[in-house]
Amino acid sequence: MGVTDGKKDRPALRFECTQCGECCWTRGEYAHVYVTQEDMLRMAASAGLETKEFRSLYTVRGDDGWVELDFPGGRCVFLDPVTNLCQFYDVRPTQCRTFPFWPELLRAGRWTAEARRICEGVGQGREVPADEVAERLETQRRADES
Numbered sequence: 001m002g003v004t005d006g007k008k009d010r011p012a013l014r015f016e017c018t019q020c021g022e023c024c025w026t027r028g029e030y031a032h033v034y035v036t037q038e039d040m041l042r043m044a045a046s047a048g049l050e051t052k053e054f055r056s057l058y059t060v061r062g063d064d065g066w067v068e069l070d071f072p073g074g075r076c077v078f079l080d081p082v083t084n085l086c087q088f089y090d091v092r093p094t095q096c097r098t099f100p101f102w103p104e105l106l107r108a109g110r111w112t113a114e115a116r117r118i119c120e121g122v123g124q125g126r127e128v129p130a131d132e133v134a135e136r137l138e139t140q141r142r143a144d145e146s
């Protein structure tokens with residue numbers, strides 16, 4: 001049964017995070033969590049640090065010039081090794097907030113096989129309302145362009 005968002009029918013998408021933590025590790029080409037300036041300000045403020053200090057402690061600059069979170073040993077610097085949970089969940093980067101509703105994982109409004117491959121929560125749990133999907137997609141598009 002499709003969900004109408006005013007423009008077209010989209011299939012209902014199910015998603016529920018199992019907290020497996022897999023998306024907080026580098027996996028093949030998924031090796032980067034990019035940090036926008038807005039993300040940096042929000043996270044630094046939460047940590048009680050100056051932006052410059054936060055950047056120096058927790059981020060690196062990739063070959064493409066983008067600032068991204070550090071992944072020592074392949075694990076995000078903010079993934080708690082004991083609880084397997086994000087230590088900055090409430091203020092995590094946009095890319096983490098919108099996952100797995102990324103444009104490249106939602107072709108024509110449908111999950112790709114790739115989305116199912118990299119996230120075990122895709123296709124599980126509650127039906128996510130079309131307006132929530134659209135909002136996350138748009139947020140990620142804006143971050144990609146910033």
Ligand code: SF4
Nearest residue numbers: 017018021023119121
């Ligand atoms: S890979 Fe998917 S299910 Fe696992 S922690 Fe990330 S969002 Fe949640």
Ligand code: SF4
Nearest residue numbers: 024076078079086096
């Ligand atoms: S910031 Fe948090 S949610 Fe994002 S990759 Fe790191 S541990 Fe995972």
